[in-house]
Amino acid sequence: MSKPLLNTGGLPRFSEITPEHVKPAISQLLAEGRALVEQLLAANTRYSWENLVAPLEEMDDRISRAWSPVGHLNAVVNTEALRHVYNECLPLLSEYGTELGQHEGLYQAYRQIADGEEYTHLDTAQKKVIDNALRDFRLSGIELDASRRARFKEIMQDLSRLTSKFSDNVLDATNAWHNTITAEEKLAGLPESARALAAQTGQQRNQDGWVFTLEFPSYYPVMAYADDRDLRKEMYTAYVTRASETGPTAGLYDNNANMEKIMALRHEAARLLGYDNFAERSLATKMAESTEQVMTFLADLATRAKPAAQQELDELRNFARDQGLDDLQAWDIPYYSEKLRHHKYAISQEELKPWFPEPRVVSGLFAIVERLYGLRIETVDEIDTWHEDVAFYRISDAPGNVRGEFYLDLYARPHKRGGAWMDECIVRRGRSGEVQTPVAYLTCNFSPPIGDNPALFTHDEVITLFHEFGHGLHHMLTQIDYAGVSGINGVAWDAVELPSQFMENWCWEREALDLISGHYRTGEKIPAELYERMHRARNFQSALQMLRQLEFALFDFRLHRDYDPKKGARIRPTLEQVRKEIAVLQPPEFNRFENSFTHVFGGGYAAGYYSYKWAEVLSADAFSAFEESGIFNRETGERFLRSILEQGGSREPMELFVEFRGREPTIDALLRHSGLAA
Numbered sequence: 001m002s003k004p005l006l007n008t009g010g011l012p013r014f015s016e017i018t019p020e021h022v023k024p025a026i027s028q029l030l031a032e033g034r035a036l037v038e039q040l041l042a043a044n045t046r047y048s049w050e051n052l053v054a055p056l057e058e059m060d061d062r063i064s065r066a067w068s069p070v071g072h073l074n075a076v077v078n079t080e081a082l083r084h085v086y087n088e089c090l091p092l093l094s095e096y097g098t099e100l101g102q103h104e105g106l107y108q109a110y111r112q113i114a115d116g117e118e119y120t121h122l123d124t125a126q127k128k129v130i131d132n133a134l135r136d137f138r139l140s141g142i143e144l145d146a147s148r149r150a151r152f153k154e155i156m157q158d159l160s161r162l163t164s165k166f167s168d169n170v171l172d173a174t175n176a177w178h179n180t181i182t183a184e185e186k187l188a189g190l191p192e193s194a195r196a197l198a199a200q201t202g203q204q205r206n207q208d209g210w211v212f213t214l215e216f217p218s219y220y221p222v223m224a225y226a227d228d229r230d231l232r233k234e235m236y237t238a239y240v241t242r243a244s245e246t247g248p249t250a251g252l253y254d255n256n257a258n259m260e261k262i263m264a265l266r267h268e269a270a271r272l273l274g275y276d277n278f279a280e281r282s283l284a285t286k287m288a289e290s291t292e293q294v295m296t297f298l299a300d301l302a303t304r305a306k307p308a309a310q311q312e313l314d315e316l317r318n319f320a321r322d323q324g325l326d327d328l329q330a331w332d333i334p335y336y337s338e339k340l341r342h343h344k345y346a347i348s349q350e351e352l353k354p355w356f357p358e359p360r361v362v363s364g365l366f367a368i369v370e371r372l373y374g375l376r377i378e379t380v381d382e383i384d385t386w387h388e389d390v391a392f393y394r395i396s397d398a399p400g401n402v403r404g405e406f407y408l409d410l411y412a413r414p415h416k417r418g419g420a421w422m423d424e425c426i427v428r429r430g431r432s433g434e435v436q437t438p439v440a441y442l443t444c445n446f447s448p449p450i451g452d453n454p455a456l457f458t459h460d461e462v463i464t465l466f467h468e469f470g471h472g473l474h475h476m477l478t479q480i481d482y483a484g485v486s487g488i489n490g491v492a493w494d495a496v497e498l499p500s501q502f503m504e505n506w507c508w509e510r511e512a513l514d515l516i517s518g519h520y521r522t523g524e525k526i527p528a529e530l531y532e533r534m535h536r537a538r539n540f541q542s543a544l545q546m547l548r549q550l551e552f553a554l555f556d557f558r559l560h561r562d563y564d565p566k567k568g569a570r571i572r573p574t575l576e577q578v579r580k581e582i583a584v585l586q587p588p589e590f591n592r593f594e595n596s597f598t599h600v601f602g603g604g605y606a607a608g609y610y611s612y613k614w615a616e617v618l619s620a621d622a623f624s625a626f627e628e629s630g631i632f633n634r635e636t637g638e639r640f641l642r643s644i645l646e647q648g649g650s651r652e653p654m655e656l657f658v659e660f661r662g663r664e665p666t667i668d669a670l671l672r673h674s675g676l677a678a
């Protein structure tokens with residue numbers, strides 16, 4: 001039997017990986033890892049970077065390189081069989097991680113290095129690796145007695161299983177429902193692109209008529225443009241009740257019990273480690289210093305945004321009333337917002353699409369990055385991928401000097417997890433002069449090409465692409481040679497959105513837009529007057545949007561901070577309380593957005609959703625340096641590259657920010673960009 005997952009030279013051999021390979025490969029690697037630890041500990045009494053840390057990093061890397069393509073395939077070409085083995089391996093990996101994290105001998109060996117003479121000669125990044133390791137031993141329960149350690153390990157395994165189940169339920173619920181329309185009059189108001197996508201989806205599924213799904217590129221245009229209010233309500237209801245006890249797939253993929261268990265286990269784990277709650281535990285690895293600091297930050301922004309958000313909502317209500325609608329409901333909001341935007345600025349996402357054909361956007365994005373950082377990005381053919389739509393690129397800083405490589409998977413399709421993200425395929429490491437080039441997966445869920453036309457992106461989609469590319473650059477341009485703190489590794493989670501949100505700014509600058517846009521038929525640049533309108537519309541409903549982000553962040557943070565074992569998670573009541581305090585909009589009673597809130601219940605943003613806003617302070621302030629010096633200023637670009645992008649997690653984010661900006665961050669640029677400056 002060939003073993004594509006164990007052969008970790010070069011890129012993953014996606015076409016050869018089958019579900020049968022996964023468990024044997026992972027089991028073998030974990031067994032090798034366990035044996036190596038014992039062997040290294042036994043072979044020495046004086047531990048050093050070279051005889052302990054470096055070989056362990058090497059082993060970790062082999063495991064990551066085997067597991068990364070599996071996790072990725074599970075997310076982008078999900079099948080029953082793959083999901084099954086993926087879920088079988090999760091507890092094995094979790095067990096391994098906690099076992100090493102609780103390994104007394106290993107812990108003592110790291111302490112010996114930290115306390116010894118060698119430590120003083122290590123470089124900054126190496127010291128950070130050791131410091132982080134000691135911190136993570138503590139966070140894995142090393143200081144607990146045997147029975148508590150065992151319980152902690154069990155909790156970690158249960159959590160990895162439950163959070164994966166949470167995401168699976170959301171994906172299944174998204175796939176489980178669609179709406180087939182055979183009467184064309186029901187499509188009134190929908191732009192041609194949305195109709196064509198629905199017709200194409202119908203053909204792919206051998207159904208007559210137009211098929212609308214809960215994948216975002218199919219769902220959203222209905223909400224924004226369909227005149228038929230019942231259709232909007234039907235789609236909205238299906239979307240916001242996914243994975244819950246209500247709505248059209250009620251009870252089939254219900255996440256309620258999972259959420260309750262996840263919350264209880266997180267709280268228990270945090271308490272075992274000596275924290276009052278999981279929010280405190282979450283901050284142990286973040287830039288924010290205390291739960292009060294986070295709450296004050298969020299509450300302050302909410303106070304600033306609320307009056308403006310109320311005005312925006314009043315304006316929308318009045319506008320809808322003028323159009324003859326007296327009871328504005330949740331399924332009317334995107335629709336009338338889009339109409340109002342058009343009324344005020346004569347602009348719509350749909351109108352902008354012809355200006356953003358995929359080839360132009362992608363090559364323009366590369367051109368911008370090339371100018372900013374002195375790089376070169378080129379496509380590489382004949383790479384083994386998981387789908388014919390996937391492209392592969394290489395970034396160099398001089399001929400023959402490759403900095404990183406990435407897969408780009410742009411379009412939504414069935415059995416691909418929704419949203420957009422960057423993930424690591426291969427992480428940068430270096431040893432004795434040899435450097436392992438970092439490789440990234442950039443995944444989006446954009447509207448696919450229809451017929452023979454190139455894919456046409458909304459401006460929002462272009463912004464999303466820039467965002468993910470920012471994460472990608474952070475991962476790929478790092479110059480740090482130790483995997484634990486290279487790229488995004490070891491970067492405090494609430495600073496990790498700095499390079500990504502930072503990149504979004506270029507999508508609004510004329511000079512940059514000229515590089516990423518061009519009419520798909522004529523190649524013509526966005527006309528000056530359209531650009532004007534885009535800009536005037538930039539902060540349309542921005543306070544409402546900010547308030548919504550703050551609502552999610554406060555909900556997430558309070559949920560984890562206020563967990564009470566006697567009362568349970570109180571998920572709905574907490575959400576309702578947050579809304580009562582800060583929201584201007586109350587969604588309908590049946591809305592179960594929390595049941596598909598994968599950031600918090602399925603991923604790493606638990607008690608960390610605030611990170612988006614936190615990092616936006618950093619990203620807005622960092623961009624203001626370019627506003628001052630010119631958006632393509634090479635010297636400023638170089639400084640951002642050297643101080644932020646290349647440094648990974650080797651130093652504290654505040655220290656890096658100050659090195660770049662010459663001072664600590666202020667909130668001013670964020671308020672100004674959001675139209676909230678006093």
Ligand SMILES: [Zn+2]
Nearest residue numbers: 467471497500
């Ligand atoms: Zn991001």
